Amino acid sequence: MIVEEKIKEAEVETSIVENTKLVLVGEGVFPIIKDANGACIKDIPNTGFGISGTVQGEGKLAGTPSLFIRLASCNLRCIWQMEDGSFCRCDTSYASFHPEDKKSWSIQEIVDVVRHNIGNMQHVVITGGEPLLQKKGVTALCKTLKEELNVHITIESNGTLFDEELTKWVDLFSISPKLSNSVPSADKMKFYNEAENGSSRYHHEIRRNLTALQNYVTVANSTTTELQLKFVVGKVSDEAEIINDYLKLLSGYNQQDIMLMPLGATHEQLANSTPIVLKMCIANGWKYSPRIHIDIFGSKQGV
Known part of the structure; x- marks a missing residue:
């Protein structure tokens, strides 16, 4: 009976992997030189290199060779x-406002692409958009990546959503809680010719999920899963909000897990925000996070 039950469990898990779909955007899995069958792709990656992979550009693992999903x-x-x-x-x-260049991928297709491109790398970063909007599929993906390839998995999330099952398969949760400065207000939307739709995303109180953030801290304290709370900072006033609206209301976090990253999608913007962030980090004992991709590639996609 035990053998039969294990066979049935394996059949169910195989069915989940085969039937679950994830919606990926842009290149989907990148940078790569081979497809899911191991055949060479015609175009070279946007990095300009004839090899798979790039480096993690942010946080504790900045500079680490990685594949991205x-x-x-x-x-x-x-x-x-x-x-x-x-x-x-x-x-x-392109992954958040207008994810038009998107495609449904099976879990196995994604895993096979990683298999044929991972080479000597050990790290896979699952990002977005917001990965936990597809938490069922992401959990199945992480489980399969672990069981078949035993890679290190980072999930990059805005921290508004939490799923306990997913935490079993993730090595690092890179959580970027959003400050009120990030709210897409009417004047900001108008500037980018975007239409408001009455969504709750325009209310900072809803964008700030302290319960979810505390759950991530608790997981980091009770398991081997690592955590970084990475705040994007562009204004001097952000400092008080980080302290009063987040850190004073969370308990048990590690001071070394608090990271600040300068706001900016261009070299010029980073030049303006970096001094603010550096001073803030030094004054509070927080870590500074670089933005390596922008330093090297600018705003290029797929690098």
Whole structure:
């Protein structure tokens, strides 16, 4: 009976992997040189290199060779304001505002693409958009990646959603809680010719899910899963909000897990926000996160 039950469980898991779909955007899995069958792809990656992979550009693992998996759609769609009053939209707006270049992938197809492109790398980053909008499929993907390839998995999320089952298969949760400066207000939307639709994403109180964030902290404290809380900062006033609206209301987090990253999708924007962030990090003992991709590639997609 035990053997039969295990066979049935395996059959169910196989069915989930075969039938579950994830909606990916842009290149989907990138940068790659081979498809799911191991055949060479005609075009070279946007990195300009004839090899698979890039480096993680942000957070604790900045500089680490990695493959990326980018999911479509986001529940926040951020637009920030710089200290000089100018606006800065999410640097992956093609995955959040208008994810039109998207495709449904099976779990096995994604895993096979990773298998044929991972090479000597050990890290896979699942990002978006917001990955947890597709949490059932993402959980199945992470489980399969772990069981078949045993790679290190990072999930990049805005921290508004939490799923306990997913935490079993993730090595690092890179959570980027959004400050009120990121709310896509009417004037910001008008600037980018975007139409408001009455969504709750325009209300900061709903965008700030302290229960979900506390759950991530608890998981990091009770398991081997790592955590970083990475705030995007563009204004001097962001400092007080990080402290009063987030850190004072969360318990048990590690000071070394608090990271600040300068706002900007261009070199010019980063030049303006970086001094603000550096000073803030030093004054509070927080870590500074670079934005390596923008430093090297600018706003190019798929790198």
